[in-house]
Amino acid sequence: MKETLKLLVVDDDEVDRMAIRRALTEGGVQMELSEVSDSNDAFSALNTTAYDCIFLDYRLPLQDGLTLIKQLRSSEIKVPLVILTDRGDEEIAVQLIKAGATDYLSKSRISPENLTQVLRSAIRIYRAEMQAALAQEELIIKIQQLEKQQQQIQMxxxxxxxxxxxxxxxxxxxxxxxxxxxxxxxxxxxxxxxxxxxxxxxxxxxxxxxxxxxxxxxxxxxxxxxxxxxxxxGRLDLKAEKFDLSKIINLAVGEMRSLADAKNLSLLVQTNLQNPLVFNDPVRIKQILLNLLSNAIKFTESGEIWVELQELPANRLVIIVRDTGIGIASRDFKRIFEAFRQVDQTITRKYPGTGLGLAIVDSLVRMMGGKIFLESKLGIGSMFKIELPRQIALTNVATEARIALDDNGIFYSAKNPHQSFCQARQTPIGYPKFKI
CATH class of the missing domain: 1.10.287 (Helix Hairpins)
Known part of the structure; x- marks a missing residue:
């Protein structure tokens, strides 16, 4: 070993102490060796000096090695301990290791090779244990810090x-x-x-x-x-009733037509519904369409705006609003549905608004059990597709109506209104797509 080790031999037999000293010297150990003959002197020496290792005779005159080990551990004195035993004391040595000793060696096997090997092993094990204990303490501290940070975050x-x-x-x-x-x-x-x-x-x-x-x-x-x-x-409820969806669509388009005419935009409506009757909130359906049409007109300088109604399987339908406007970059698809969020957030932005329209549309569509699909390309236009059940579930509906649909989409009275709807996601092909 290149480093100089501070070693302590605790043994009442001077011959045994000399044998240990000679074996360590012949083994090439650079050391500062101290020797004591009883446990009291050993304990006093350990309180004043930090040793790299202790060679401890199990059989001492005043107390045995087990008592000294317990005394050292209770005093939080940490140091590698090698127990020196006589023949037949192997079982006792195992007990001593369980109590806190690092290793043991029979006095009959003391030699330069054996003693230096045990010394190196004891120091290596002890240092590994100290590093593990230090890492554990650091981990505990970090866990406590994380728990404190978590409490602060929760607060x-x-x-x-x-x-x-x-x-x-x-x-x-x-x-x-x-x-x-x-x-x-x-x-x-x-x-x-x-x-x-x-x-x-x-x-x-x-x-x-x-x-x-x-x-x-x-x-x-x-x-x-x-x-x-x-x-x-959570204070907004849907007030559902049976109504003709095509009439609500035409009313909304009629209200927005003057704005489209002012910009010389064509506003077209195409209805492909065999049965236009739905069970939903007509006011909120109209609000959804007005928001989409308002955005389409606002962001379209020339061209056309289409509104389409189509049937879907499993008593579902789709409302489509397409335009030939400025379009939306794919990186902004998610952002436009965030509250108070607009693609252009500057004070001098060209298109005014609160940034709440699409956030409200998103929330209303979710309340109705529907989905929104967005396709758009910059400079070409945008298409919003809203898929809705023909009859919305009554979870968020403020109504006493007891109406349901049969397999053909015809309304009839029922004690337990049909509340299930198709969850399949159908994504259109064409523009870059986004669904929420």
């Missing part, structure tokens, strides 16, 4: 959740409070524009018309915030 998440709920309640309350005066502004503007009520000059009528249009726009934004707040806190 932060709780605070964030509480803040989000407070924000949602605040937005819902403020949106509701703002709708009342906004409805009054819209109502009085409409009254002022009636020919029988007042004779306005062309300039005055133009100003009132601007007030009315901006009021409607602001009311639409407030309604979006209110709906989103209700969705966040």
């Amino acid at each position: 932060q998440n709780f605070k964030l959740l509480e803040t989000s709920q407070l924000k949602s309640h605040f937005l819902a309350t403020m949106s509701h409070e703002l709708r009342t005066p906004m409805n009054a502004i819209i109502g009085f503007s409409q009254i002022l524009l009636r020919p029988k009520f007042a004779q306005l000059t062309h300039q005055q009528a133009d100003m009132v018309e601007r007030i009315l249009n901006n009021g409607k726009h602001l009311l639409m934004l407030l309604n979006e915030v209110l709906d989103f707040s209700k969705l966040e806190v």
Whole structure:
């Protein structure tokens, strides 16, 4: 060994101590060797000096080696211990190792080779144990730190959740409070524009018309915030009833046609439904379509916008809105469905809006048990496909109606409304695809 080792021999027999000293010297061990004859002197020496290894005679005059080992361990004195035994003490040596000794060697087998080999082995085992213990302590510390961080994260998440709920309640309350005066502004503007009520000059009528249009726009934004707040806190329920889906689609298209005409866009409707009757919330279906059409018109400078209704197997149907607008990059497919998220987040963005429209559409479609599929290419256009069950489940429906569908899609009364729908995902081919 190249390093100088501090060694301690504890043995009451001077001849045995000399044999150990000679064997270590002949074995080429560089050492500082100390010798004591009893356990008291050994314990005192260990309290004042750090040794690299101890050779301990099991049979000592004042106390045996087992007692000394227990005393050392209870005092948290850590050092490799090699027990020196007489013949017939092998079983006792095993007990000593269980108590904390590192190794043992019979005095009859002491030789330079055996003693140096046991010494190297004891030190190597001890250092490995110390490294393992240190690694375990570090691991425990890291686990404690991680547990503390996890507790802090949980506390932060709780605070964030509480803040989000407070924000949602605040937005819902403020949106509701703002709708009342906004409805009054819209109502009085409409009254002022009636020919029988007042004779306005062309300039005055133009100003009132601007007030009315901006009021409607602001009311639409407030309604979006209110709906989103209700969705966040789980207070928005679907009010389902039986209705003609094609009529709702035509009503929504009719409301948006003037905006399309203002940009010289063609707005086409194609219905391929054998049975147009559905069981859903007509107001929310119309809201979904108005949001999709509004986006299509907003982001389309020229060309056409199509609305299609198609049948699907298993009493499902699909609403498709396609446009020839600016398109959406594939990297932004997921982002556009996030609340308050817009592809262009700059203050000087060309297309205004709250960024809630598609988030609300996504939430409503999920509530109805449906799926949204998106296909788009930059500069070519976008297509939104919404697959819905012909009859929505009654989990989130505020209604007492007891209506179900037979295998042919015909409504009939039932005590247990049919609540299952096809979960198969059908992805269209063409543009880059995205489904949520």
